[in-house]
Amino acid sequence: MAGPTHLLGDQRVDQISRGRARGEALWARAITPETDITKAVSEAKATGATGIKIYTDLTPDIVNRITAEAHKQGLKVWSHAAIYPGRPTDAVGAGVNVISHSNLIVAEGMNEVPQQYKGSHILLDYNSVGVELKAISDLLRLMLEKGTFLDPTLLVTSRLAKTEKGKIFQDPIQMAEWSYMFTSRAHIRRIPIVAGTDVQEDPNTRDFPNLHAEMELLVTKAGLTPLEAITAATRNGAQILGISDSCGTIAPGKIADLVVLSADPSVDISNTTRIVYVIKGGKLHKRDTTKDQKDMGDPGAVKELKNLVHMWDEADVKGDAITIDRLLAEEFTFVGGPSKAQFLGSVKSKSPDTSVESAVSDDVQTLRRATKRR
Numbered sequence: 001m002a003g004p005t006h007l008l009g010d011q012r013v014d015q016i017s018r019g020r021a022r023g024e025a026l027w028a029r030a031i032t033p034e035t036d037i038t039k040a041v042s043e044a045k046a047t048g049a050t051g052i053k054i055y056t057d058l059t060p061d062i063v064n065r066i067t068a069e070a071h072k073q074g075l076k077v078w079s080h081a082a083i084y085p086g087r088p089t090d091a092v093g094a095g096v097n098v099i100s101h102s103n104l105i106v107a108e109g110m111n112e113v114p115q116q117y118k119g120s121h122i123l124l125d126y127n128s129v130g131v132e133l134k135a136i137s138d139l140l141r142l143m144l145e146k147g148t149f150l151d152p153t154l155l156v157t158s159r160l161a162k163t164e165k166g167k168i169f170q171d172p173i174q175m176a177e178w179s180y181m182f183t184s185r186a187h188i189r190r191i192p193i194v195a196g197t198d199v200q201e202d203p204n205t206r207d208f209p210n211l212h213a214e215m216e217l218l219v220t221k222a223g224l225t226p227l228e229a230i231t232a233a234t235r236n237g238a239q240i241l242g243i244s245d246s247c248g249t250i251a252p253g254k255i256a257d258l259v260v261l262s263a264d265p266s267v268d269i270s271n272t273t274r275i276v277y278v279i280k281g282g283k284l285h286k287r288d289t290t291k292d293q294k295d296m297g298d299p300g301a302v303k304e305l306k307n308l309v310h311m312w313d314e315a316d317v318k319g320d321a322i323t324i325d326r327l328l329a330e331e332f333t334f335v336g337g338p339s340k341a342q343f344l345g346s347v348k349s350k351s352p353d354t355s356v357e358s359a360v361s362d363d364v365q366t367l368r369r370a371t372k373r374r
Helices: 012-016 037-046 060-072 088-094 102-109 134-146 154-160 172-188 211-220 226-233 235-241 269-273 299-318 321-329 340-348
Strands: 051-054 076-080 098-100 149-151 258-261 275-280 283-286 354-360 367-371
Touching: 037 060, 051 060, 060 076, 060 088, 076 088, 076 235, 088 098, 088 102, 088 134, 102 134, 102 154, 102 172, 134 172, 149 235, 154 172, 154 211, 211 226, 211 269, 226 235, 226 269, 258 269
Parallel strands: 051 076, 076 098, 098 149
Antiparallel strands: 258 275, 275 283, 354 367
């Protein structure tokens, strides 16, 4: 649920509305002061929803009304930290179960918050709002009092940190460091943390879900112990989804969904990827570990880079300088690897008695060189 100023302009809504006009799907609703909140929550619940996600562009009064009605009807409430023109305290004060995105909490300490979500990231002031400010401490105190969970989504923060300065955030690195410190403060204050990634993924193209990376960031950037990070991804996750009676911990009567590891994750959080067996619904599956437990990244990017190597080889053998120069001019970044220009430039600098073998390692990180066959 979000205000019409956001929901009607968000192109992602079309993807989930199944042909209905933006803002009119029962599960993706634009809310106005005139909306019958009781009816809207009831209709959402009738679709099978177990919770309401409050997004943005909603007044604090409407946030309060949605939260109260959802809880009355037995639904969880998950809130965006950016509920402009409200502040994070408005969501926490309303009694939401979880608030998401540590990097958006900074609005709590700003003199003026953005009036709507669109274009708001560049307005967030991580320079003036210290993570130690009283306003931030008061928010943490309120979260502890209300039992609000924090869903920091550090994985998406770490990716945003690599964006161009001023393109999305004024200073993306500063934004990321602020987020890590806030999450650490929340952990120190014993705010319950839940591990979410905010990143879509295709399991057919990756060895491991992004949740493993989120757990690692919780340890390395926010100071959680490996077991605390695992708890955030298992028990806490089930609790905040309202399914802790059947999932989240290993106990008699619960669904048997678990993994068997070959190394202790309490010693090293990266050992959560050392998976030998997956038990799903009580059925045992042996994991194929022949890939040496490496994340394969984007296979499309790997294939394209391999094709590029073939094109380069052919042009190099034929002495086709025009094609080589054209390839050098086609500049864009591969997922997980170097840019085309960087890659081809490195190839072009090699001595004439060597060539790049027409294959690239699966992780797009290393290139193999082979002596030309004579």
